Amino acid sequence: MITTTALALVLLGTQDSMTPPFPKAELDAIKFLTGNYRGKGTSHDQAGNIVKTTGSSQGRMEFGHWLSMNADYTMPGTPKMNGRFMLTYNTMSQKYEGTWFDNMTQQPLNCKGKFEGDYLVLWSDPMTIAPGVPPAIFKIVYRKSGARSYDFRLRIKMADQWSPIMDMSYAR
DSSP states (O other): OHHHHHHHHHHHHHHHHHSOOOOHHHHHHTGGGOEEEEEEEEEEOTTSOEEEEEEEEEEEEETTTEEEEEEEEEOTTSOOEEEEEEEEEETTTTEEEEEEEETTOSSOEEEEEEEETTEEEEEEOOBOOSTTSOOBEEEEEEEEEETTEEEEEEEEEETTEEEEEEEEEEEO
16 A cells, blocks of 8 residues: 555656646636626527626636636526536647537537737637538637626627627626
8 A cells, every 4th residue: 555655656746747837827817717706798699689698607726727617698588508618728839728518519619719918819619500500610708807807708600700699797
C-alpha cells in the first residue's frame, strides 16, 4: 500500500512538472461570469417572432482553470431550456475553448474565441441542426456590463445569413 501511494505521488509530481501553468490573466478575465445571476431579455422563436425571455446562470471556477456555468431560459411556447457551459483558456491555441450541453439538443456545441476589446466572442464549430439543412454556425458574445452584471448575445448563421437568437442582460 505504501509503495503504491509513493509511486502515485511520484507520477503525479512528474505530471505536474509537465503541465503548463494555468494562464492567470486569461482566466481572471472570464471570472465576471462567476456567481449567481438573473437575466431578462428577448429571444426569437422559430417563426421569427420576438418573445420575452427570462433566465438565470450560476458560474464557478472548477479544477483551477475551468469556468462551469449552469444556465436556464424560459420562453413562451417552449419547454424550459437547461444547459451547462464549460469554458477555459487553451495556451496552445491561445484561444478560449468551450462546450455547451443542454436538454434541447442531442449534440454538444463546441466553440473557440477570444476577447475583442471588452467582448468575449466565441464562434462555434459548424453544427448540423436538422437533416438536409446546411450546418449552422453560432456566435456567442459575453460582455461585462458592470461590477455585478453582464450581457449575453447569441446569433446563428445559416445559408450565409446571420439571425439573432437571444439578447439577455444579467445582474446579481
